[in-house]
Amino acid sequence: MEIRTPIIAILVSSILLVIYLRRNLPQLISAKVFFVFLISVFFNNLCEIFECAVFWYADESLVNLRHVAQVLYMGSLLVPAFIMCIYVYFRTSRTRAISNTVVVMIGIPMLLAIANAIARGIFYGISDNGKYFNYGTAVDTCYIVGFLYIFLSLARVIYFRGRLPRDGFIAVLAGLVNWAGCALFQYFNRDIQVSAIAMMVMVLILFLSMENPKEFFERSIQGVLNRDAFNVALLEAAGFSKNFFIVSVIFTGKTNVMSISERKELTELMRAVGRFTESYIGVPSYLFNWNTLCSIVRTPENVESYMTYVGSLKDNESKNYRLTFSVLECPKYASSADDVIKILGYVSEEYVYTQSSPNLVIDHNVVDKMVYRNSIEDIVRTAVKEKSFDVYYQPILTVEDGSFSSAEALVRLRRPKTENYISPEDFIPIAEKCGFIQEIDDIVFEKVCSFIARSNLQGYGIKMIEVNLSGNEVVDEQTHARLINKMEKYHIPPKFINFEITETSYISDDQAFKENVKLLKAHGSTFSMDDFGAGYSNLLEILKMDYALVKLDKEFVWNCLDQDKPENLRMLEYTINFLKDYGLHILAEGVETLDQAKMLIDKGVEFLQGFYYSRPIPEDEYLEFLKSQKGLFSKDNG
Numbered sequence: 001m002e003i004r005t006p007i008i009a010i011l012v013s014s015i016l017l018v019i020y021l022r023r024n025l026p027q028l029i030s031a032k033v034f035f036v037f038l039i040s041v042f043f044n045n046l047c048e049i050f051e052c053a054v055f056w057y058a059d060e061s062l063v064n065l066r067h068v069a070q071v072l073y074m075g076s077l078l079v080p081a082f083i084m085c086i087y088v089y090f091r092t093s094r095t096r097a098i099s100n101t102v103v104v105m106i107g108i109p110m111l112l113a114i115a116n117a118i119a120r121g122i123f124y125g126i127s128d129n130g131k132y133f134n135y136g137t138a139v140d141t142c143y144i145v146g147f148l149y150i151f152l153s154l155a156r157v158i159y160f161r162g163r164l165p166r167d168g169f170i171a172v173l174a175g176l177v178n179w180a181g182c183a184l185f186q187y188f189n190r191d192i193q194v195s196a197i198a199m200m201v202m203v204l205i206l207f208l209s210m211e212n213p214k215e216f217f218e219r220s221i222q223g224v225l226n227r228d229a230f231n232v233a234l235l236e237a238a239g240f241s242k243n244f245f246i247v248s249v250i251f252t253g254k255t256n257v258m259s260i261s262e263r264k265e266l267t268e269l270m271r272a273v274g275r276f277t278e279s280y281i282g283v284p285s286y287l288f289n290w291n292t293l294c295s296i297v298r299t300p301e302n303v304e305s306y307m308t309y310v311g312s313l314k315d316n317e318s319k320n321y322r323l324t325f326s327v328l329e330c331p332k333y334a335s336s337a338d339d340v341i342k343i344l345g346y347v348s349e350e351y352v353y354t355q356s357s358p359n360l361v362i363d364h365n366v367v368d369k370m371v372y373r374n375s376i377e378d379i380v381r382t383a384v385k386e387k388s389f390d391v392y393y394q395p396i397l398t399v400e401d402g403s404f405s406s407a408e409a410l411v412r413l414r415r416p417k418t419e420n421y422i423s424p425e426d427f428i429p430i431a432e433k434c435g436f437i438q439e440i441d442d443i444v445f446e447k448v449c450s451f452i453a454r455s456n457l458q459g460y461g462i463k464m465i466e467v468n469l470s471g472n473e474v475v476d477e478q479t480h481a482r483l484i485n486k487m488e489k490y491h492i493p494p495k496f497i498n499f500e501i502t503e504t505s506y507i508s509d510d511q512a513f514k515e516n517v518k519l520l521k522a523h524g525s526t527f528s529m530d531d532f533g534a535g536y537s538n539l540l541e542i543l544k545m546d547y548a549l550v551k552l553d554k555e556f557v558w559n560c561l562d563q564d565k566p567e568n569l570r571m572l573e574y575t576i577n578f579l580k581d582y583g584l585h586i587l588a589e590g591v592e593t594l595d596q597a598k599m600l601i602d603k604g605v606e607f608l609q610g611f612y613y614s615r616p617i618p619e620d621e622y623l624e625f626l627k628s629q630k631g632l633f634s635k636d637n638g
Contacts, residue, residue, distance in 0.1 A: 078149070280305065
């Protein structure tokens with residue numbers, strides 16, 4: 001026996017214990033199992049030092065003390081291997097759960113080996129260099145059981161390597177291989193003790209790669225755990241067949257932009273929520289994403305306490321943010337950890353912005369909306385990959401000569417294997433969120449150019465096709481080159497294309513925007529502002545950009561023409577006069593009746609678009625429409 005090795009090991013173990021205990025221990029089962037493993041390694045070091053001291057310094061007459069020291073040491077060799085086996089089983093379990101039955105079954109060999117050592121005794125001898133060592137059937141049994149635990153852990157880590165992070169898998173594998181090698185070496189060289197070093201290395205590897213408490217805490221918000229910790233805690237909670245609740249507070253801005261001071265205030269509120277859940281409910285808070293804190297609680301009483309506390313943090317009307325409390329009952333509405341992640345992501349990133357209530361109970365209605373939304377995302381992804389979007393055309397009336405000399409190209413998305421279309425109001429926001437809008441714009445523009453070239457639209461008297469260009473795409477520095485290349489590919493005169501700028505709120509780079517517009521206009525294309533009077537289209541955008549045409553949003557038009565509110569008509573008159581004075585042409589969307597058309601024409605609108613003349617129609621129907629050329633008021637009631 002050699003005492004210096006366990007002394008070095010116990011010093012390292014002590015340092016790790018101090019570091020580990022100085023931080024709040026994450027309330028994760030895996031962290032608790034690792035902590036028990038660390039304690040068991042520390043205990044093994046103590047037992048080895050105790051055995052060395054007994055054999056070197058105690059009188060030979062103290063036979064019972066020597067026997068106790070031997071049993072303690074051999075038993076303490078098995079306990080870390082047993083706990084490591086439990087740790088590996090838990091970390092590689094899909095549900096992050098382990099039953100008491102499994103623990104007992106894994107522990108039976110260890111208990112039998114220790115009982116055998118107590119009953120049959122352990123012999124000792126002295127090597128040629130004067131060192132004590134243990135031997136005998138009981139010792140062999142303990143080593144065999146220890147090897148069994150280590151090799152079982154190795155086999156499970158390798159077999160289920162996909163359930164561990166890649167770096168974690170490599171680290172645990174290296175630690176177990178080292179441990180197995182050291183154990184074999186010690187078995188054949190009983191007077192040389194290296195097991196303490198092997199276990200110390202295993203502890204260090206786990207601490208540095210997977211179980212450092214520091215890695216579970218959010219750096220920006222003191223006392224709050226991060227998303228990685230939440231994912232682990234969620235897996236552990238979902239692994240046990242018991243009800244639990246995910247309570248959340250979602251912080252949302254009332255506008256798109258929040259000041260630095262407001263963001264600091266939100267951070268302080270998050271800290272306060274974290275302190276409350278830790279102190280009064282006894283559970284940690286997790287930062288699920290930038291605007292959402294979550295906690296996992298077990299009882300409805302805890303849910304009530306959390307909701308009451310969040311309610312006490314009512315936002316002031318003068319503040320540019322609001323707080324929304326939400327609760328998700330599991331497994332009632334989410335049967336797996338993946339389901340929980342999807343639901344919380346949908347609620348905190350999208351659904352909450354459609355709600356005005358400060359309290360939100362996530363139920364089947366919300367889950368169904370998420371499922372519908374995700375199904376649309378899947379369809380959009382497939383459509384982008386297969387370029388299977390359809391383009392419809394809605395004719396635009398030129399008031400001056402009564403001709404339909406232009407049209408707007410509109411994207412349509414068909415449900416697979418059906419004739420049903422998904423509303424653009426449903427799939428466009430999802431495409432924007434998923435980052436597909438630029439690809440969709442490119443697909444649509446390619447199809448528009450191809451249609452113009454194939455159909456010889458100029459021969460039908462068409463002077464211009466309007467194509468939507470999203471705010472996301474217009475700030476891409478390469479947009480002008482892509483669009484010009486496509487027009488040249490199909491020999492489309494640039495003046496034949498008018499680009500409608502949509503979603504101007506996404507224009508984050510004015511310089512790139514202006515450069516794209518300048519280069520496209522230099523080639524002959526024109527630009528119009530879409531949806532004026534609604535959303536983010538406003539006077540500032542008109543001042544910033546040199547538009548040729550402004551399209552009045554249909555909701556704005558309908559409100560201005562509301563017969564129950566005749567005073568609204570003045571807003572329409574003011575708007576038209578202002579835009580004309582500014583040198584802009586005006587198009588009104590949403591024209592659905594003859595009376596609306598006459599009123600808009602009387603007020604000076606130059607172009608009309610709406611269902612009164614035609615719905616958006618596919619290519620072949622559009623060509624038939626052009627052949628019939630309905631004229632200004634061609635309906636029977638005209």
